[in-house]
Amino acid sequence: MMYSHDRVYKKIEVIGISTESVESAIQKAVDRARESLDSLSWFEVQEVRGHINDEGKVSEYQVVLKIAFELG
Numbered sequence: 571m572m573y574s575h576d577r578v579y580k581k582i583e584v585i586g587i588s589t590e591s592v593e594s595a596i597q598k599a600v601d602r603a604r605e606s607l608d609s610l611s612w613f614e615v616q617e618v619r620g621h622i623n624d625e626g627k628v629s630e631y632q633v634v635l636k637i638a639f640e641l642g
Contacts, residue, residue, distance in 0.1 A: 579611060579638040586633045592618055595633040609640040 586599025596613070604610055614636040621630035 578641045580641055581614075581636045581638045582607075583616070584635050584637055586635060588631050589629060590631070592631050592633055595631045596635065599633065599635050600637065603637050603639075607637075607639050609642065611638050611640055613637045 582603070584599045584603055586595035586597070586602070588594035588598055596615070600610065600613065615633060616636055617632075617634040619632045619634075620628050621632075623629040
């Protein structure tokens with residue numbers, strides 16, 4: 571992808587949730603954002619948290635992301 575010198579981005583906040591991994595939660599958030607937004611460019615992880623079940627095991631990963639997309 572060739573970037574022009576003058577670009578403007580907008581950032582939104584989304585939360586991805588997965589029972590598999592942090593990486594899966596990130597990808598789910600990006601996939602969902604891509605369904606309604608064009609020109610996604612990058613993301614920042616703001617928070618990582620999760621849920622611990624009654625057996626003391628991690629049962630859910632929650633990742634708060636800022637996702638940027640280029641304004642046309």
